[in-house]
Amino acid sequence: MKKKIEKTFLGLAIGDALGVPVEFKSRFELQQNPVKTMREFGSHHQPRGTWSDDSSLTFCLAESLCKGYNTKTIAANFMRWYSENYWTAHGEVFDIGIATSKAIDSFAKGTPPTLAGGTGEFDNGNGSLMRISPLVFYIKDMPIEERFQKVKEVSSITHAHIRSVLSCFIYVEFMLELFNGIDKFEAYKSMQLTVNKFLNENAICSQKEIDNFHRVFENPIGDYTVERLYELDEKQISGSGYVLNTLEASLWTFLTTDSYADAVLKAVNLGEDTDTTACVTGALAGLYYEEESIPKSWLNDLVKREEIIDLSYRFSKSLER
Template sequence: MVSTDAAKGALLGLACGDALGRPVEFRSPDWIAEQHGTVTEMLEHGTHGQPAGTVTDGTDMALCIARSLAEQQTFDGQDIADRFADWYDDEPFDIGLMTADAISEYQSGMSWRDAGRDVWQRRAEGSNAGNGSIMWCAPHAIAFADDLDVLDTVSRQSSAITHHDPRCQYGCTILNHTIAGYLRGDSDPLNDAIVRVESDAPDELVETIRLVPDLLDNDQLEDTGYVVHTLQTSLYDELTAETPEEAIITSVNRGGDTDTLGAVTGSIAGARFGADALPDRWLETIEYRDDLELLGKALATTPIKATA
């Protein structure tokens, strides 16, 4: 049985982390400390020059997925890709390079199953495994929390629309199974997720995540846009925190790719602690609060079919 509070928490936590991190994206931890001390509140302006509480592509694309699942009542890759394309046409202020390239390929007539792969194959190692898809994959964890085989499949297929690299696909799988485990109230969701994928996922990803949290020191964590780094850091911050607020603040103040770190950490911590544990002052400020709550509840309570 999926907890509705935890389901809403996953989506709201994602948006809170995204919005908290957006104004200081690309800044170093030293710069953040010098300018803000510790970022604990929704800031206006900053990177991208937006009002306080404004989210980025991560929440926008999670909403595309969540709305598709709720309206289609199934995983429909083409419908999700269509929603990504419509969103892209509105000229968002923030979008990753691989995401933009994959959506452009789809708009040019390539299948949703092939667009991300085509972009990935053209990119050199070091620029082909970004963290975008783990930022917005959480709706699948809610919709398919009780169907683990389907969650495996849709996590990979959804990632591949924009991020085809196996590290991205299985990064989404590990993240979604961890979130789904929290939604069900499992005792050790991350370990269960690792066991589930370890025979198939890239060794680098599995062995890096296996270190979390007890075999790592805080100063070993990275704030880059590499999917393996982001997933490891976000899982560590979530597992070592006592509240979702603490987890998200820790991630954001690491600097670097702060909106993605905040969003990924927020999605896990929101699922672990629930929506009721998120700070009211954040929830009152973030964009799309009502939509995120309604979609979280809908995905948790409405049966979603396995295939289109």
């Protein structure tokens, strides 16, 4: 367990750090000068190996789960990050999503955490998906109904629209399959069957909402021809910060590559929200591939690597109780 958590945490943080210097750059720009290894400065003028809010909030969640499941504690950790620079790479917050900022302000003023996240159509950024991975290890032995409820609550702290919740749920269920050590394509198919069955048997949301995920589930819509997500061309994959685009992009980059390094570099070079796409991809690839798949130079560059490894150890130990 400890090694799987460690690989996941290192994998997501390195993906994040690879993307930070080129965040907001277009795919065209990155095609002219693709990211091939760690860079420094760039978009946020940060040193090499610096990770962003994506990893910070992930580690805040993990720290909370070390003490058990409590949404108030999770929210309190997010506030500590925002106001006290808790779990930041260099003692300062240099990036935060609008929806996350609003939610933190909301529960800081007394709103219950699970009611703080935005519920509108335009509140579907990728801010809960980017930080959800630690929950996988905490809920892995729970029934699927309880897993969904926990994912819903943790997502809703900042992103409460059902589309964000479903994106997180799909991602978590896929990671659970990978955790069990099966081939990634078998894991993907199993996730599709499991989540489709769950949605069909439970009145979670409308069919129209489920249809938004037709490329992930490979579900037909009318005369729409079903295509496998991992057989789509790069031009059909977006690197934007919209949660569904990030989910699709992370699944696509992971499924169309054969190593950790190739997966996260492919994610970064999609452009736009480079750090988050690579962070979400990096958690999948970190969990799935052997640790040796991560280039040593990237591990050496990673800021607070030992602190991240220590967190993975403490988290793992807490799950043994």
